Amino acid sequence: QEPQPPREGMVRLNFQLSSFANTAGYPPESIITMDNNLIILVSCVGGATIEELQAKKIQLLGSQIRLLMDWNLLVQSGNKFYTTFPILYNKKIEYLRNLLTSSAEIIGKYLVDDINSLKNAFEERGQSGYEFSTLFSYILDELVWREFAERNIRVKTPLTTAQPFWTGVLWAIETPRQFMMGTTAVQKQGVTFRFNWNQHIGQQVNQMLINLDEFNLLLSEFAENGRIQTPEIISKFSEYQILKSDGSFIVPVIEEIGVDKIFTHCTAIAENIASRFLQVIDFEHLQKELETMNALQAFAISYHEFMFELMDYCTESGMVVKPAVFLEPEKATVNDLASLIMIIKGNLPDTEKEK
Numbered sequence: 001q002e003p004q005p006p007r008e009g010m011v012r013l014n015f016q017l018s019s020f021a022n023t024a025g026y027p028p029e030s031i032i033t034m035d036n037n038l039i040i041l042v043s044c045v046g047g048a049t050i051e052e053l054q055a056k057k058i059q060l061l062g063s064q065i066r067l068l069m070d071w072n073l074l075v076q077s078g079n080k081f082y083t084t085f086p087i088l089y090n091k092k093i094e095y096l097r098n099l100l101t102s103s104a105e106i107i108g109k110y111l112v113d114d115i116n117s118l119k120n121a122f123e124e125r126g127q128s129g130y131e132f133s134t135l136f137s138y139i140l141d142e143l144v145w146r147e148f149a150e151r152n153i154r155v156k157t158p159l160t161t162a163q164p165f166w167t168g169v170l171w172a173i174e175t176p177r178q179f180m181m182g183t184t185a186v187q188k189q190g191v192t193f194r195f196n197w198n199q200h201i202g203q204q205v206n207q208m209l210i211n212l213d214e215f216n217l218l219l220s221e222f223a224e225n226g227r228i229q230t231p232e233i234i235s236k237f238s239e240y241q242i243l244k245s246d247g248s249f250i251v252p253v254i255e256e257i258g259v260d261k262i263f264t265h266c267t268a269i270a271e272n273i274a275s276r277f278l279q280v281i282d283f284e285h286l287q288k289e290l291e292t293m294n295a296l297q298a299f300a301i302s303y304h305e306f307m308f309e310l311m312d313y314c315t316e317s318g319m320v321v322k323p324a325v326f327l328e329p330e331k332a333t334v335n336d337l338a339s340l341i342m343i344i345k346g347n348l349p350d351t352e353k354e355k
Contacts, residue, residue: 015042015087016176020300021168022156028166031071037064041073045087047080071165085170086292086301093173095289096305099281104309107276108317111269115319118265125262127252132311132320133196133340134262137183138254139270140307142194142344147274148303155300169300171292177308179326186212188219196340200329207334208240222249222343241338251338256346277306 015038017029032038040060043053053060065081068074074081088096119131148154156168179198184205186193193215197205209215214236221228228234228247237243242251254262287298314320323339325332 015172015174017170017172018304019166019168019170020155020304021166021170022159023166024159024164026165028071028073028170031067031073035064036060037068037073040064040068041083041085042087044074044081044083047077047082049079049081072163073170084293085172086290086297087172087174088290088301089174092290093175093305096286096302097309099286100302100306100309101313103277103280104306104313106280107273108310108313108319110272110276111314112319114265114269114272115314118262118269119320121261121265122252125252129321129323129339130252130342132315132323134252134254134266134342135269135314135320136181136307136311137194137196137340138342138344139266140273140310141183143266143270144274144277144303147270151274151278153296153299155296169297171297171301179308181308181311184209186215186219188216189223190346191219191223192344192346193219194342194344195337198326198329201325201332201337204332204334204337208337223345240335242341249343251341251343253343253345256344273310277303 017032019027019029021027032041036059039058040053043056043058050060050065065074069076073084075084076082115131115135118134119128122128122130122134145155159165159167181196181198184195184197186195186209195205195209214233217230218228218233218237221230221233228237228243234243234245234247238245242249244250252262254260254266256263258264281299281302283295283299283302286302287295290298290301292298292301311320315322325336325339
């Protein structure tokens with residue numbers, strides 16, 4: 001049976017928190033993990049009064065409730081408080097993942113030719129092995145979102161005076177995946193350093209990203225000159241196998257124009273995925289099954305889970321090969337991360353760091 005909400009102040013604290021959001025600094029997860037805010041939020045999933053929370057011996061202050069409401073994590077209706085984001089216990093996440101495993105297989109079969117064309121384009125450049133990270137970090141985690149936006153499905157909306165801290169979707173899962181991935185992007189002057197990572201190489205990733213000034217200089221020089229000229233930057237990123245000694249890139253540079261074959265293949269794959277994903281998932285039905293507040297929450301959660309299901313399908317079917325650094329993360333050093341990196345030359349807004 002599905003685990004029930006906690007009683008008498010007891011709560012599971014091993015939830016995986018995820019968000020797809022625009023933020024004005026701190027993400028909403030940072031507020032949730034403060035003090036005993038997570039206990040309060042889990043206890044308010046079905047609605048709870050202050051008296052009911054106190055009866056469960058949950059310690060809370062008026063300032064906590066105010067903070068959680070200001071951050072749009074709690075809303076009040078009558079004398080009850082309700083958590084605004086879904087918490088998916090095992091029964092719900094199992095249902096969702098089973099649904100998306102089937103969907104990934106259906107959609108994945110339509111991608112074979114396009115992914116093979118992408119692999120051939122990388123081989124022509126002498127850059128084999130970048131298909132995996134390109135599929136996840138650029139196609140699934142960037143271009144498909146653009147396709148959704150063109151269809152007026154926008155999860156990350158601009159910040160407003162009513163929502164000044166964050167906008168988007170947040171959710172919690174009781175049992176996280178054993179293999180999770182994400183994308184970090186550093187953007188400057190229309191050039192983006194996109195980096196595919198997973199939770200097992202966090203130390204190496206942080207070591208690489210510790211000095212954003214170096215990345216800003218790298219991207220600015222490339223935007224202005226087409227190659228890197230500062231000796232110190234060349235030396236630093238040559239060690240990472242990102243740059244050659246002459247200041248040109250070893251890792252792929254994808255220019256978002258029609259004559260770039262890799263870009264055209266990536267956009268074709270993204271269009272295919274977006275249109276088919278919207279066809280195979282009934283988001284109003286999914287909203288009821290997951291008990292989310294609206295269909296947009298159900299959409300964002302299901303697409304994030306779908307990304308991993310599709311990557312699993314493409315890997316298991318041999319369409320892409322998982323990078324060695326993901327297969328043996330315990331042996332990875334910062335100099336092994338180049339296979340997870342790509343440079344995108346486009347017209348994107350400047351941000352220091354996006355996760």
